[in-house]
Amino acid sequence: MSEYIIKNGHVFDPVQGIKGDKKDIAIKDGKIVDKVGSSAKTIDAKGKTVMAGALDIHAHVAGPKVNAGRWYRPEDKHFDSHKVPGITRIEGGKSIPTVFKTGYAYARMGFTFVMEAAMPPMYARHVHEEIHDTPIIDEAALPVFGNNWFILEYLKNQEIENTAAYIAWILRQTKGYGVKVVNPGGTEAWAWGLNCLTIHDPVPYFDITPSEIVTGLMKANEYLGLPHSMHIHQNDLGNPGNYTVTLDTLKLAEGIKPKNNFGREQVMHSTHLQFHSYGGDSFANIDSKAKEVMDYVNKNKNITMDTGNVTLDETTTMTADGPFEHHLHALNHLKWFNVDVELETGAGVVPYIYSPNVSVNAIQWAIGLELALFAKDPMRCFITTDHPNAGPFTRYPRVYSWLMSKKVRDERLNTFKNADKVIGATYLAEIDREITLYELAQMTRAGPAKALGLGKDYGGLAPGMNADIAIYNIDPDKFPSTGADIEKAFANVAYLFKDGKICVEEGKIVDMGNKHTFWVDAKVKENKQVMHDIREKFLKYYSVNENNYPVPESYAPHQHILTVDAVQ
Amino acid sequence: MDTITLTVKKVPEIYLECESLNPDTFAGKTGDQIAKLPAYQGKEMSTLGEYFTISGNAGATAAETKIIVNGDCSKMKYIGAKMTAGEIVVNSDCDMYTGSWMSGGKLLVKGNVHSFCGLALKGGEFIIEGNAGNYLGAAYRGDWRGMSGGVLRVKGNAGSDVATFMTGGEMIIEGNVDIHLGTHMEGGKIVLKGNANRRVGGQLVKGEIYVFGKINVMMPGYKKTGEVDLEVDGTKARFTEYIGDLGERHPKRKGETVYGKLYMKK
Numbered sequence: 001m002s003e004y005i006i007k008n009g010h011v012f013d014p015v016q017g018i019k020g021d022k023k024d025i026a027i028k029d030g031k032i033v034d035k036v037g038s039s040a041k042t043i044d045a046k047g048k049t050v051m052a053g054a055l056d057i058h059a060h061v062a063g064p065k066v067n068a069g070r071w072y073r074p075e076d077k078h079f080d081s082h083k084v085p086g087i088t089r090i091e092g093g094k095s096i097p098t099v100f101k102t103g104y105a106y107a108r109m110g111f112t113f114v115m116e117a118a119m120p121p122m123y124a125r126h127v128h129e130e131i132h133d134t135p136i137i138d139e140a141a142l143p144v145f146g147n148n149w150f151i152l153e154y155l156k157n158q159e160i161e162n163t164a165a166y167i168a169w170i171l172r173q174t175k176g177y178g179v180k181v182v183n184p185g186g187t188e189a190w191a192w193g194l195n196c197l198t199i200h201d202p203v204p205y206f207d208i209t210p211s212e213i214v215t216g217l218m219k220a221n222e223y224l225g226l227p228h229s230m231h232i233h234q235n236d237l238g239n240p241g242n243y244t245v246t247l248d249t250l251k252l253a254e255g256i257k258p259k260n261n262f263g264r265e266q267v268m269h270s271t272h273l274q275f276h277s278y279g280g281d282s283f284a285n286i287d288s289k290a291k292e293v294m295d296y297v298n299k300n301k302n303i304t305m306d307t308g309n310v311t312l313d314e315t316t317t318m319t320a321d322g323p324f325e326h327h328l329h330a331l332n333h334l335k336w337f338n339v340d341v342e343l344e345t346g347a348g349v350v351p352y353i354y355s356p357n358v359s360v361n362a363i364q365w366a367i368g369l370e371l372a373l374f375a376k377d378p379m380r381c382f383i384t385t386d387h388p389n390a391g392p393f394t395r396y397p398r399v400y401s402w403l404m405s406k407k408v409r410d411e412r413l414n415t416f417k418n419a420d421k422v423i424g425a426t427y428l429a430e431i432d433r434e435i436t437l438y439e440l441a442q443m444t445r446a447g448p449a450k451a452l453g454l455g456k457d458y459g460g461l462a463p464g465m466n467a468d469i470a471i472y473n474i475d476p477d478k479f480p481s482t483g484a485d486i487e488k489a490f491a492n493v494a495y496l497f498k499d500g501k502i503c504v505e506e507g508k509i510v511d512m513g514n515k516h517t518f519w520v521d522a523k524v525k526e527n528k529q530v531m532h533d534i535r536e537k538f539l540k541y542y543s544v545n546e547n548n549y550p551v552p553e554s555y556a557p558h559q560h561i562l563t564v565d566a567v568q
Numbered sequence: 569m570d571t572i573t574l575t576v577k578k579v580p581e582i583y584l585e586c587e588s589l590n591p592d593t594f595a596g597k598t599g600d601q602i603a604k605l606p607a608y609q610g611k612e613m614s615t616l617g618e619y620f621t622i623s624g625n626a627g628a629t630a631a632e633t634k635i636i637v638n639g640d641c642s643k644m645k646y647i648g649a650k651m652t653a654g655e656i657v658v659n660s661d662c663d664m665y666t667g668s669w670m671s672g673g674k675l676l677v678k679g680n681v682h683s684f685c686g687l688a689l690k691g692g693e694f695i696i697e698g699n700a701g702n703y704l705g706a707a708y709r710g711d712w713r714g715m716s717g718g719v720l721r722v723k724g725n726a727g728s729d730v731a732t733f734m735t736g737g738e739m740i741i742e743g744n745v746d747i748h749l750g751t752h753m754e755g756g757k758i759v760l761k762g763n764a765n766r767r768v769g770g771q772l773v774k775g776e777i778y779v780f781g782k783i784n785v786m787m788p789g790y791k792k793t794g795e796v797d798l799e800v801d802g803t804k805a806r807f808t809e810y811i812g813d814l815g816e817r818h819p820k821r822k823g824e825t826v827y828g829k830l831y832m833k834k
Contacts, residue, residue, distance in 0.1 A: 072710065073710050074708070074709045074710040075707075075708050075709065075710040075711035076710075078708055082608055082611075082613070083611035083612075083613070085613075090611060334712060335712070
């Protein structure tokens with residue numbers, strides 16, 4: 001494999017604590033090394049910014065609900081379906097891009113890893129088919145557990161060991177990465193026409209509360225010692241006044257300690273907190289509680305979070321939170337897709353237009369930015385758009401421009417149609433903080449890598465780490481001053497190395513790289529009870545045969561397996 | 569106003585996507601530059617120059633540009649799509665998406681147009697001297713935003729699903745239409761001089777439909793409210809007034825429910 005040396009770049013690497021110093025980075029056989037021979041190819045990064053490849057900890061990019069969005073929104077990809085010269089295939093779609101565009105667009109922005117945030121176990125094959133077809137970037141998927149009948153039954157009796165054995169079985173069957181929870185109990189309640197809007201609302205029939213589900217799953221996650229923590233989309237998403245539910249849920253992590261061999265320090269990852277940080281009691285008086293929520297997050301080291309930044313675009317919302325999507329459809333009357341996934345979960349899809357002229361949308365925009373700006377530890381606060389829910393991931397460069405320049409975000413804030421109302425309902429106008437390039441590297445590289453248990457090999461530039469490297473046309477001494485320039489620089493890397501191979505050059509895809517599917521193989525001691533329950537549920541309830549349930553090797557031919565031994 | 573003439577020199581074997589053929593793209597360009605503009609056939613890109621002989625120059629702006637297209641364009645899509653100003657005269661039939669997403673200017677097609685033309689028209693004037701296919705002035709597949717402004721006139725007949733999701737503007741069909749006229753309409757005005765088959769104004773929330781001829785089968789959700797004398801598109805006549813579609817949600821204004829209106833010429 002070829003050797004490279006990246007010379008004279010300004011390096012930002014939280015793993016080694018390098019804050020923009022000029023440093024050469026050597027690459028050999030797909031890894032970062034101390035030095036290379038004289039025949040190594042030189043990349044001149046003078047006046048450029050060098051960072052590790054970025055990791056997106058939460059995005060909906062593959063699987064049945066993403067595809068439902070694609071087929072029921074042909075209008076989303078109508079105007080950008082032409083082939084451009086080069087090695088890429090046709091790219092289509094804005095909020096729900098094709099798998100090809102997903103891979104190319106992430107790579108062009110300097111990303112090398114993306115976590116598909118919600119995989120229905122029963123449709124894991126579809127998720128892996130799409131992951132396999134997404135070029136360049138590494139991916140993994142989190143199966144959803146928060147409304148699964150097995151989990152609800154085991155946790156009702158606080159059977160942590162059985163819960164853990166079932167999780168381990170599902171991870172192996174679905175080639176999944178960790179434990180995702182979406183509206184715990186609420187999606188199952190939705191099958192009864194109900195919802196769980198606080199953490200103490202009982203789930204019909206199962207008679208268990210979201211609080212018990214979340215606590216039990218955190219314990220089972222640590223019992224197994226998985227690389228990632230329990231990853232939660234909380235109850236009562238999107239409703240005014242929901243920040244109290246958010247704080248209640250975050251408090252469930254108190255006293256639970258991380259236990260793993262992957263360097264992870266949190267036991268709960270709370271996703272797209274923007275949707276969970278609202279005050280007020282109606283959409284007429286909704287206001288920001290970003291400060292209250294972040295004060296709590298800042299003080300508690302066993303919690304990580306991501307933002308879910310609203311980008312003010314037309315987009316397609318999609319979530320396993322079925323009742324929320326029905327609620328949204330009742331608000332905007334746009335087309336609604338809903339599905340129930342047997343014993344496991346459900347999902348809904350509704351298009352949504354975040355308009356700068358609607359004050360609620362502008363307040364949501366401000367809250368998302370406030371969360372990142374209030375974060376005291378950038379290693380625990382990650383930037384996402386909950387793609388495509390708060391906006392398409394292709395808008396990350398714009399989100400960075402708002403976070404990194406007070407001038408750029410104030411220009412946006414002050415030109416909202418109801419600017420006075422928005423400023424009155426949020427903290428943003430008073431915040432002077434500008435996220436630095438080093439902090440950005442923490443929030444988009446080292447931080448998410450550590451939270452995913454990948455910190456040893458990814459998210460940094462230390463020798464021995466994987467050679468996933470993004471080089472941007474940004475001179476830190478002359479940081480671009482306009483929003484458009486910041487966006488342009490982050491939207492098109494000068495170079496992207498993936499596993500030591502150049503995949504993007506000046507924003508143009510030049511190589512499809514060697515994409516890998518990451519999954520976690522957790523070994524537990526034989527559990528006859530759980531195997532019996534699985535057999536019984538398949539015979540009694542599932543519409544598929546147990547033998548047709550697992551994801552075969554052929555669906556993920558390029559695997560990167562993280563092994564966990566929880567046999568004890 | 570400068571005039572530029574395009575004459576078909578090669579009829580495309582496979583449908584040609586002429587997204588570049590409009591005054592906005594042509595503005596400020598010479599004939600040679602225009603000849604190099606892209607035209608697509610599936611994933612293959614070619615140029616306008618390969619299919620057209622081009623004479624004359626475009627004006628400095630779209631508004632100062634008039635385009636005349638001669639020859640057989642029946643396998644060409646997107647002519648005049650997204651135009652914002654200026655003028656196009658096509659002396660031929662045209663294929664899909666002709667005049668779609670237009671927001672200004674004037675587009676005259678002297679022949680027939682295929683389906684999905686004038687989609688989501690926002691402004692300007694689109695005149696078809698021949699017949700139109702299905703989904704004329706409707707929303708794009710999957711979209712909920714149909715024609716919202718401008719004037720669309722067909723001198724011949726139109727097909728089915730005309731003006732779906734219309735929210736504004738005026739459409740005049742001088743001939744007949746097939747099923748599903750003005751479905752999901754939420755504003756705007758449709759004048760049908762000929763006859764309609766069935767399902768006129770299904771799920772209509774707001775807006776007006778004037779029918780000079782006959783409706784084969786009337787929707788059950790319409791209720792007769794009286795008779796009025798009106799002048800519609802230059803014709804003075806007495807019309808029977810209906811409100812509807814009563815099966816659909818209707819907004820309230822100042823405490824009064826706002827219904828869609830259907831007028832049948834007596």
